[in-house]
Every structure is written in structure tokens, then in C-alpha cells.
Amino acid sequence: MDIQVRVWRQPSSEDSGRMVTYDVKDISPDASFLEMLDVLNEKLILDGDDPIAFDHDCREGICGMCSMVIDGVAHGPERATTTCQLHMRHFKDGDVIDVEPWRAAAFPVIKDLVVDRTAFDKIIQAGGYITAPTGAAPEAHATPVPKKDADLAFEAATCIGCGACVAACPNGSAMLFTAAKVAHLGLMPQGQPERDTRVIDMLQAQDDAGFGGCTNAGECTTVCPKGIPLTLIGRLNSDYRKALRKK
Amino acid sequence: MSDYWNEGDPIADTAAPDGPIETRWERRKFSAKLVNPANRRKLTVIVVGTGLAGGSAAATLAEAGYHVKSYCYQDSPRRAHSIAAQGGINAAKNYRNDGDSIYRLFYDTVKGGDFRARESNVYRLAGVSVNIIDQCVAQGVPFAREYGGLLDNRSFGGTQVSRTFYARGQTGQQLLLGAYQAMERQIGLGNIEMNARHEMLELIVVDGKARGIVVRDMVTGEITTEFADAVVLASGGYGNVFFLSTNAKGCNVTASWRAHRKGALFANPCYTQIHPTCIPESGTHQSKLTLMSESLRNDGRVWVPLSVGDKRAPGDIPEDERDYYLERIYPAFGNLVPRDIASRAAKNVCDEGRGVGPGGLGVYLDFADAIGRLGRKAVEAKYGNLFEMYQRITGEDPYEVPMRIYPAVHYTMGGLWVDYNLQSTIPGLFVIGEANFSDHGANRLGASALMQGLADGYFVLPNTINNYLAAGPFPDISENPAVAEARATVEERITKLLSIDGDRTVDSFHRELGHIMWEYCGMERTEEGLSKAIGLIRGLRDEFWQRVKVPGTGEQLNQNLEKAGRVADFFELAELMCIDALHRRESCGGHFRAESQTADGEALRHDDQFSYVAAWEYATDGGKPTLHKEQLEFEYVHPSTRSYK
Numbered sequence: 001m002d003i004q005v006r007v008w009r010q011p012s013s014e015d016s017g018r019m020v021t022y023d024v025k026d027i028s029p030d031a032s033f034l035e036m037l038d039v040l041n042e043k044l045i046l047d048g049d050d051p052i053a054f055d056h057d058c059r060e061g062i063c064g065m066c067s068m069v070i071d072g073v074a075h076g077p078e079r080a081t082t083t084c085q086l087h088m089r090h091f092k093d094g095d096v097i098d099v100e101p102w103r104a105a106a107f108p109v110i111k112d113l114v115v116d117r118t119a120f121d122k123i124i125q126a127g128g129y130i131t132a133p134t135g136a137a138p139e140a141h142a143t144p145v146p147k148k149d150a151d152l153a154f155e156a157a158t159c160i161g162c163g164a165c166v167a168a169c170p171n172g173s174a175m176l177f178t179a180a181k182v183a184h185l186g187l188m189p190q191g192q193p194e195r196d197t198r199v200i201d202m203l204q205a206q207d208d209a210g211f212g213g214c215t216n217a218g219e220c221t222t223v224c225p226k227g228i229p230l231t232l233i234g235r236l237n238s239d240y241r242k243a244l245r246k247k
Numbered sequence: 248m249s250d251y252w253n254e255g256d257p258i259a260d261t262a263a264p265d266g267p268i269e270t271r272w273e274r275r276k277f278s279a280k281l282v283n284p285a286n287r288r289k290l291t292v293i294v295v296g297t298g299l300a301g302g303s304a305a306a307t308l309a310e311a312g313y314h315v316k317s318y319c320y321q322d323s324p325r326r327a328h329s330i331a332a333q334g335g336i337n338a339a340k341n342y343r344n345d346g347d348s349i350y351r352l353f354y355d356t357v358k359g360g361d362f363r364a365r366e367s368n369v370y371r372l373a374g375v376s377v378n379i380i381d382q383c384v385a386q387g388v389p390f391a392r393e394y395g396g397l398l399d400n401r402s403f404g405g406t407q408v409s410r411t412f413y414a415r416g417q418t419g420q421q422l423l424l425g426a427y428q429a430m431e432r433q434i435g436l437g438n439i440e441m442n443a444r445h446e447m448l449e450l451i452v453v454d455g456k457a458r459g460i461v462v463r464d465m466v467t468g469e470i471t472t473e474f475a476d477a478v479v480l481a482s483g484g485y486g487n488v489f490f491l492s493t494n495a496k497g498c499n500v501t502a503s504w505r506a507h508r509k510g511a512l513f514a515n516p517c518y519t520q521i522h523p524t525c526i527p528e529s530g531t532h533q534s535k536l537t538l539m540s541e542s543l544r545n546d547g548r549v550w551v552p553l554s555v556g557d558k559r560a561p562g563d564i565p566e567d568e569r570d571y572y573l574e575r576i577y578p579a580f581g582n583l584v585p586r587d588i589a590s591r592a593a594k595n596v597c598d599e600g601r602g603v604g605p606g607g608l609g610v611y612l613d614f615a616d617a618i619g620r621l622g623r624k625a626v627e628a629k630y631g632n633l634f635e636m637y638q639r640i641t642g643e644d645p646y647e648v649p650m651r652i653y654p655a656v657h658y659t660m661g662g663l664w665v666d667y668n669l670q671s672t673i674p675g676l677f678v679i680g681e682a683n684f685s686d687h688g689a690n691r692l693g694a695s696a697l698m699q700g701l702a703d704g705y706f707v708l709p710n711t712i713n714n715y716l717a718a719g720p721f722p723d724i725s726e727n728p729a730v731a732e733a734r735a736t737v738e739e740r741i742t743k744l745l746s747i748d749g750d751r752t753v754d755s756f757h758r759e760l761g762h763i764m765w766e767y768c769g770m771e772r773t774e775e776g777l778s779k780a781i782g783l784i785r786g787l788r789d790e791f792w793q794r795v796k797v798p799g800t801g802e803q804l805n806q807n808l809e810k811a812g813r814v815a816d817f818f819e820l821a822e823l824m825c826i827d828a829l830h831r832r833e834s835c836g837g838h839f840r841a842e843s844q845t846a847d848g849e850a851l852r853h854d855d856q857f858s859y860v861a862a863w864e865y866a867t868d869g870g871k872p873t874l875h876k877e878q879l880e881f882e883y884v885h886p887s888t889r890s891y892k
Contacts, residue, residue: 011803012803012804027532028529028530028532030529030530030532030641030642031529031530031532032534032640034534035532035533035534036532038532038534038754039532042752042754042755044798045752045796045798045807046750046752046796048798049798050798050799051798051806051807053804053806055322056496057321057326057328057495057496057497058326058328058330058331058495058496059495059496059534059535059537060331060493060535060537060538060636061636061639062330062331062417062420063321063326063328063330063331063495064325064326065321065322065326078639080635081639085636085639085640087639087640087642089642110466110804111803111804114804116322117322117323118322118323118443120323121323121324121325121431121434121441121443124325124427124428124431125431125432125434125435126435128428128431129386129428129429129431129432130385130386130387130428131432132382132385132386132387132429133307133310133429134303134306134307134310134382134429134705134706134709135378135382135706136385137378137381137382137384137385138381138385139381140340140380140381140383140384140398141342141397141398143384144392144395144396144397145392145396146392146396147392147393147394147396150389150390150391150392150396151389151392153387153389154389154391154414154415154421157389157414157421157424158417158420160420161323161325161326184387184389185387188387188389190384190385190386190387191387
């Protein structure tokens, strides 16, 4: 199939960017979206142009590195799918596809489609862990975890930290990301001792990193490639209120 | 003597304790020198890579009080490729009361490695496996649980006990996030200095000791020299030498290869694991291959049509015209035979012309029986995310149509040679996880990579590196000429790559190199093919240095420059892999030499000649590499022929 892509090109964080149109010819519908960009880049290099910079690594939907807004939707038109797992069979011959980076105040563009997401790491640093230094662990079966809680914790823990939730949010909020981690750890008995400080500190870090506030727009969960549910934000708010009361 | 290599002195000392194997590790820990807690913060350790091994090591060393500097090429330490491991992690907990024990895990691992691993290391690995599960549970890793709240286990890839702990099909992700979170806590506390989007391009060796690395900031292009009292490489495997593999696109051998060029021996480079259950290639655009966890083989049945050239849809082929070849050839293990055997069997039926799908390069993995027996819901609960992934990639629904699978390069058992303390032949350079060669011999068992990465990082390295660091802090080296020299090497190489300005892209070279490796150094190797491959690799490498086109400059984010440096190192590694494969005139584990097989086509080992680790020394003058042999002693698990029939 033959398509056109309009890609955000921005040489560096200091430069301003613009959309540039490229023709991509004879692409297999079985190619992934990133493979389509690979093919385009090979051509750009041989033509003496600057290839398009984009983040990617595992290309199997789990590392969370790939990050493109495709036709205005973070990770593109397929639900519950990362950019790397999006295949060209979901587009039609002759389509014109817009490709942009995540756009959020807390995720500055580094080059083209590559953005800086260290703000997410900062939120985890503030409390997204259970303090359990190596060697200090009790026997694993000492603390049974009800299957229901373990399964719910797992669902929350599947967040890949890609940042699509932030890119989709009209406020650039990281609430779904933070809520997923707060829920994962808060559902486990091991996570109880730090439950209150965790939610307070992580929300503070989120504000400090320049993310916006949550207004329950729900765009985050719509684009989330792992389907992290919006209800976790409610859970986070409840945890937060309880923690503040105890403070 | 050979046209391709020189024979060197054998390796005399592996630093492994002797005496009863059950107490070797205890005794080593006791005899290791300790570092006073107050002195630890004066000691700096560099850790390259943030996967299970590097992440757990960085966190643990920082918790112990060392000053840690960590580097990864991704934008966050959470993204290292350990995250993609699906199936699970082995541990000898014997929670199922099915006869498992540390000794059995040790035995299975030595046997599974086809008697090409060091017993002392493997026993220690099996021993600490139980601590790993405790540690991960304490961190909040949401392992699968049973209704009573206790941990669930499953049998995995060729074992007859259920010792595999798992978190749906995302075990690697959950374990890595546990290590990552422990790391982030230490970053927040100021004990780890994290350098994401940084790539190690050279090792700094001063007075024979590893003292630092040269790194490139991948955003600004700035080259800096980083110093430490010890350097830990946790930079993963080199499967991407094949271009197509299940590795992440960025996985590379550069950190290991740079250390090899500086004197670290490279062991068993030809031992490659070809994983039987991957999604077949769909076309020339293919950029990587995706693994389907082999836990699928617990319930899926592998088959091809009985007759050659049967092009009917799978549903139209009646039961008696199907060949469930694994169940037929290996009745005891059936679909659960080890990876190397399953892979080669798939290759054989495809070579016979019975393969399915595009190009005939595929076999069916069929869940119809399992769905009939357990119901769709139960199958979905076990494998839902894997089925979704398959459907997303192929556009086919595996609940309705059997999956198509084909082997792909997945893991490299070879790596930098390390002694019992995980120290390379360069003092102060430690190598952990997939980057080292230890523990898996010629073939790794399923669910053992996660175990080894975390064993090395959480429990082994932190208890051996102190013995080395006790002699530190070492003198300041910033003015040492070796530092400027290492830096100059990096700068010259970048300048050279950018200046060629030829007419072929980096990827085109990488793809061609991958074809050569897959064809001649893949599932089946021959004397003739390997000799041919060496010639082809050399020719292509020369062409690379004359015709490669790397756009842009070194002072910016330049993904093609990054790739070019990695591919340049893959060329050198590829040649060594072929030489290693050529020299090993036996079949063992993942290494199958066509000249060495039994009458019925099974692998034939030659313990009398090849019961050793082949550790290669780099030829600095561009000449032949030198082979050093570490003789393997089997005091406990006596070599026998693997039989899964």
C-alpha cells in the first residue's frame, strides 16, 4: 500500500518544530507502524536527509519506550495497543497519517518524536516502591495474599510507563500512572506500612514535575495500551484523603 | 593449530572453592574480605545496564552503602529488555511437594546445559533461587497466587517438577519493576547516580585493573570518562548479531566487546539459544521477532501435515493426516522437550517441506484440545495476553486457528568469561546476567534467565565484589594516559564512522550480517558453512568500513551513529562466534554440528575432547584469537547422554 505521513520534525529541544510530509510507497499491511518508519528512514538516509528520530526498543509492547501520537491519538487508532504493535493493516491505501510526539509540559521534546520522560522516574523515586533491602525478606509464604488482591495488584502493575495517559490528558496529568503504582503496592500486604506516605509523596512529586491536575476527563484510560482502569484514580483519591486525615 | 585460531594456556584457576558442593558458597562468603560500612561510601562502583542483573546489583550495592553510578541506553532504567521475559522464574522452593530440591534444580540445570557448565556456579544458583522469590515477594512483585493466597507454580520447558513462579505472561516485567523500584529508591536517596540515555563505548583499564568507562551522552553527544573502583557489566546478550532475534532493537554487544578487546576473555560465543515458539517472519520489512512464551507448550500441541506440500487450511486436515511430531519422537516429554530439541525438530520438518504458512517456515501450535478440555475461559486466564499479542501481530485469532510458530534467536549462553566470583580476567571487571557465560552451559532451561540475572545481582555479586573492593579505594586516575587514550579511541571511531559517507545504510549491513549468521551459524552448523561464513563476514566488514553511510553529526541525538558503532562490534563478534563453532567439533546444547550426530539424527557430544569452556583472547594485532580452555570437572552430575525419548 502507498501512504503519506506528516511527521513532526524538530532538530532539538531548543529549535521549533514543524510537520513535514513524506510519501511511503509499497508498504506491506503486515508491517508494523515502526517498520513503516524504518523503511522511510532507510530512504531518507540514502537521499541525504535526516532520518526521523523516534523512541522504540522491545517492539513487543512491553518496554514502554515507543511513544507517538498518530492521527491525534496517543499510540494510534487501535485500542489497548502500543505504537510498536500497531500494524499497517489498520490503515488504507492512500491514507495521510499524522505522527507527532507526546505533547506535555512535563515531557519536553528532545528531537522529532523523542521526548524526555524522566519526570515519571521522579514520581517513582518519591515513593513508588516497598522498602525491602536485599537480604531482609521473610519466607515468601509467610504472608499469604488473597488471590483477588494479588490479581488486582497485578492488573495495576502492568503499567508500562509509556506516558500515553499524559499525552492524551487535556491537562497533561500523570494521575493514571501514579494511581496504578499506588494501587499495585497498596493492594499488597507488604505495601501497607508505607501506604500513606507513598500516596502523599508521589502526588507531591507529580505536581513538582510539572504535570497538570486530574479533572476526570478519562482520556488516559482510553489510550492506555494496558487498559489501566480509571477507577484506580478514584482509589488513589480515597487513599490520599485517608492519608491526609491521619497526618 | 588452525588457520583460524591459536591454542593458548589452559585456565588454571576458576577461584571456585573445593570440598562439599553444598557448603562452597557459604565458605566463600565467609572467607571473602568485608568492607567496613563507613568505608563503603568512599568506594564507587559503575554498573552498566539496568536489567534484572544490573538493576538488582545497583540497588543492592547502593543499599550496602557503596556509591553506585548506573548507565543504560534506554530513557529509563525500567525499560531494559528483561522486561519482555514472559514465562517465569525457577526456584527450588518445593512448594508442590513434588520432589524438587536445590540439588534437583542444580542437577536439571547441569544436565539441561548439556554438561558444559561449571558445577560450583550452578549449585550456588540453585541455592540462592529460593532467596530470590522471598526478596521479590517482599518488594511487592504480584506473582500469580492460588485461592488460599499462596504462590502458584507451573511446570516449564522440559522439567517434570513445578518450580516456576510467574506473573501471568509478564514475569520479567514484574521482576524488573521490583528491581527498578528498589533502584529508584536508592536514586532518590542519592546513593545511585543514574545516567539514562548513556552508552558505554570503552573500558578504562589502568595498571591492569578496570577503573572506569568512556560513555557517550546519547542526547548531546558529549563523551565523558567515568571513574570507579570496580566496573560491573550487566549489558545483556548478543542475539542481535543475527539482526532478527527476540531481543530489543537496542540490545548490543558493545560493552562486552570493548572489554574483550581490552583483555577480558570471551567464553563459548557460539552457544546460542534458538527459541522454538516465536511468531514467523512476515516479510522483508521484518525488524525483529516476537517470542510467544514456551509455557504455551504446556497446553498447545505442535504439529505439521503428514504429507509434504499439504496446503489445506489447518482445520481441513483430519486428525490422522497430522503429525504431532514432538509427541511421536519424544513420547516421554512430548511437547515439553527442551528448547534446542524443539527448535531443531521444527527445522527438520520444515526442511522436509512440511512447514506451514508463508515460505513454509512455520509449524502449528494448536490449542483446540486444550480449549475442549479446559474451556476457553481457562485457556484465556492462562494465556490471554499471549493470544492477544499473537492476534495483534498476525491478524489471526488463535482461539479459532492454530498459531504458527518458528524458531528464532532468543538468548546467548556465551559471554565474557568469569570466575566463581563473577570476575572477568581483568581484575575489577565483574560481569553478571546474560552478559557472562556462566551457569547455563550450552543450553539454558526455560525460566532460568530471570533466576540467574537476579541471583547474580541480588545475592552473588554483592557478596564477591567486597572481597575485591576491600583493597580500595584505588588511586586517582584522572591524569593517567590510559584515560585519554581510551577517550581518543572512542572519538576516533565516531569520527571515522561519520566520515565514510558511503552509499549503504547501517541496517542494510546488519541485515546482511544476520542472514550470514542465521544461515551458517544458526540451528545447524557445518565445517564448510562456518568456513564460508568467516570469509563472508570479513568481506562484508571491509565493505562496511568503506561504504556505510551514517547521517548527521556526533554532537546530537543520532540513532544511526549509535547503531553503526554496535554493528561494527557485531562484525567482530560474528567472526569469533563462527570460529568458536568451527573449533567445537561436537554437538552440544544449542550448538549442533551436522558432522556430529547419532544415526537417528540426535546431537552427539564428545566429552573426551570438548568437556571444557572455550575462552577466547582477542588478537590485538588483528591476527588469530587465542583459545584458552577451562577444563570442566563433574564431581556430582556425571555426564550422560540427554534423552527425552
